[in-house]
Amino acid sequence: MLPGVFMFGYVRPYVPSLRVREYEWYRAVYCGLCRAMGQVSGQGSRFLLSYDFAFLALVRILLTETPQFTRHRCPAHPIHTRLMAEECPALRYSAAAAAYLAEAKRLDDYSDETGPARMRPILLSPVTLPMVHLARKREPDTAVLSDSIRRHLEQLSALEKAGCASPEEPAQVFGNLLGELFSFGLTGSSAAVARSIGVGTGRFIYLCDAMDDLAEDLRKGRYNPLAMLWGDMALGDGGKPSEPVKSAFADAARIDLEKLGLAAELLPQDPLTEIVKNIVYLGMPDMVMRIVEGRSPGSSHGLHSLQKAAPESSTSGSQI
Secondary structure, three states: OOOOOOOOOOOOOOHHHOOHHHHHHHHHHHHHHHHHHHHHHOHHHHHHOOHHHHHHHHHHHHHHOOOOEEEEEEOOEEEEEEEEEOOOHHHHHHHHHHHHHHHHHHHHHHHHOOHHHHHHHHHHHHHHHHHHHHHHHHOHHHOOHHHHHHHHHHHHHHHHHOOOOOOHHHHHHHHHHHHHHHHOOOOHHHHHHHHHHHHHHHHHHHHHHHHHOHHHHHHHOOOOHHHHHHHHHOEOHHHOEOHHHHHHHHHHHHHHHHHHHHHHOOOOOOHHHHHHHHHHHHHHHHHHHHHHOOOOHHHHOOHHHHHHOOOOOOOOOOOO
């Protein structure tokens, strides 16, 4: 069960608490990443754009370079120019990572599904395979990421086949995977901070995805560590996650977010750091509540929800 990190965007900002300039900078990084994805892995890869990869790009930018922002026209919004982060190694790296994870997700879906449902990952192969080919060609230094992703996926698959009833183990494996993606190519304290943020983010995404998909996984007979752990107590009235499961999930997510917050505090002092802290201290806890309350995060995916909720003024929070 590889989390749908390209589908739901669990790692998103809490827009009402973003200052106007922070909102503009976040959108500029988001749009800049979209542009970089088109340049690195082909125009079709831009449909994979999500909050999660924007978060990766933000962290990599903060640890490696000073971003430049200029205005460009966007094919999706051609009338007015938009502020975008200029192409840089951090954006190109994040774009390549998105392509590799997309192909990994497709292969994981093919392994998980049976019958007609297997047709979807099969039909996606002409889309994802060219993305990976272009990413390897245009960012050759990142090609080894595929091996790292495959290695961690094999660990996840082994846990799944063994019927692992501990969400802790697969969450840590996925955390280790993102830890490597966040810290790839970095050294010293930058690598340590990036790895800590990646591990915490991966664990958070895995737990959110397991909780979000619990009812559907049980209905379809798919592996889900929460279902294995809680058994008949996993679902309550109406076929929805039971209250004990919701409470345990919220507690586990809070612990991971506390550790993630400690790592975020080690980022360089920069205006973009306040956006990362907004995501960690406000956006991700809000996502936990969305899932607990049954408000699907997929219902507001993408920057369109940001545009509908653009803030007028506020201050960023710094505590959970």
